[in-house]
Amino acid sequence: MEEFKNKNPFKTPERYFENFNGQLLDKLSEEPSVVPKNEGFKVPENYFDGLYANVRQKLPREQPKVISLGSYRKYWYAAASIAAIVLFFIGVKWNATDEIGFDDLAISDIEAYFNESDMDLNTLDIAEIVSFEDLEIDDVMTTSIGEDQILEYLDNHVDNIEELRYDTDEY
Amino acid sequence: MIAEETLVSQLQQKSTEAAAFEILVDTYKERLYWHIRRIVLNHDDADDVLQNTFIKVFNNISKFKGESKLYSWMYRIATNEALTFLKKASKRMSISDGELQDRLIGNLEADPYFEGDEIQLQLQKAIATLPEKQKLVFNMKYFEEFKYEEISEILGTSVGALKASYHLAIKKIEAFLKD
Known part of the structure; x- marks a missing residue:
């Protein structure tokens, strides 16, 4: 009898147990009778017929073909030369002023950008960009905390405030 | 085609x-x-x-x-x-x-x-109670009649997880509508 015990003559189809959970869920999720198939949504008449034209209108237009200036070429060169000279002087004057940099952006504009953009930054993302050493408490808090408030908090939440005292040598 | x-x-x-x-x-x-x-x-x-x-x-x-x-x-x-x-x-x-x-x-x-009538309005309310992923899976499977493999390619979720999501969604919607 012992020899029969260790030999199982039955087999299962390939990957039967791997697929079992999925097949069970399929059976359990068979079409429910109480959920209607019609949702009640409808669309305006001929809506789909006009869709392509509406989308097409919003696509970037092709660049118009360049028409050769032909006999006007010499006038074109003269006009271009004058324009280049004028632009050169304007450019010299323009460059005399400071270039616009990051510092010129208003804080409110930067805040508005972060608020209105869908960047979905979470604390983990921020932590990956900014190292802990570079962070100051003021970077994450809009109102500053006074020393009195910190002491009051510690007083209320730490059993023995004296234990928190340390000398820099301890590090 | x-x-x-x-x-x-x-x-x-x-x-x-x-x-x-x-x-x-x-x-x-x-x-x-x-x-x-x-x-x-x-x-x-x-x-x-x-x-x-x-x-x-x-x-x-x-x-x-x-x-x-x-x-x-x-x-x-x-x-x-x-x-x-x-x-x-x-x-x-x-x-x-x-x-x-x-x-x-x-x-x-x-x-x-x-x-839609009252039942269809209730159905929308029931769907609204589902988490985002379950909602998508339910709509794609029940109304759009996608295969799980197709939903998996679109949503980037395994077929097994999709089946579980769909099952949960159906149960929640049925319970909501029966109430």
Whole structure:
């Protein structure tokens, strides 16, 4: 009898147990009778017929073909030369002023950008960009905390405030 | 019907892109519309999102490398566009996603493009109680009749997880409607 015990003559189809959970869920999720198939949504008449034209209108237009200036070429060169000279002087004057940099952006504009953009930054993302050493408490808090408030908090939440005292040598 | 590879190749060439794009829009407009409409509920919003979806497809078709099927790539764009649309709407109105869903369902009763009765209104309320992923899976399986393998390619979730999500969604909706 012992020899029969260790030999199982039955087999299962390939990957039967791997697929079992999925097949069970399929059976359990068979079409429910109480959920209607019609949702009640409808669309305006001929809506789909006009869709392509509406989308097409919003696509970037092709660049118009360049028409050769032909006999006007010499006038074109003269006009271009004058324009280049004028632009050169304007450019010299323009460059005399400071270039616009990051510092010129208003804080409110930067805040508005972060608020209105869908960047979905979470604390983990921020932590990956900014190292802990570079962070100051003021970077994450809009109102500053006074020393009195910190002491009051510690007083209320730490059993023995004296234990928190340390000398820099301890590090 | 034109083969997908042929359509993609025509879309990626300047000389054939316009004609191919018209075929693409005609082929997918209704399916994508209903997919989006089930997320945003309102026709005008669905129209905006659908048009943006096609514009994004047109502008990015040169980057499409054929690593996934064209339809699943377009469904991904449509899903992202619809969900982003809702997120922006709730942010603009300074309300939570749940509150926005309540408002959208509340508006259905006065919507000229919704002719559902009380049961269909209850169904929308039931769907609104589901988490985002379950909602998508339920709509795609129950109404759009996708296979799990297709949903898996679009949403990037394993078939096993999708089956579990769908089962949970069905149970919750049934319980809601029976109450």
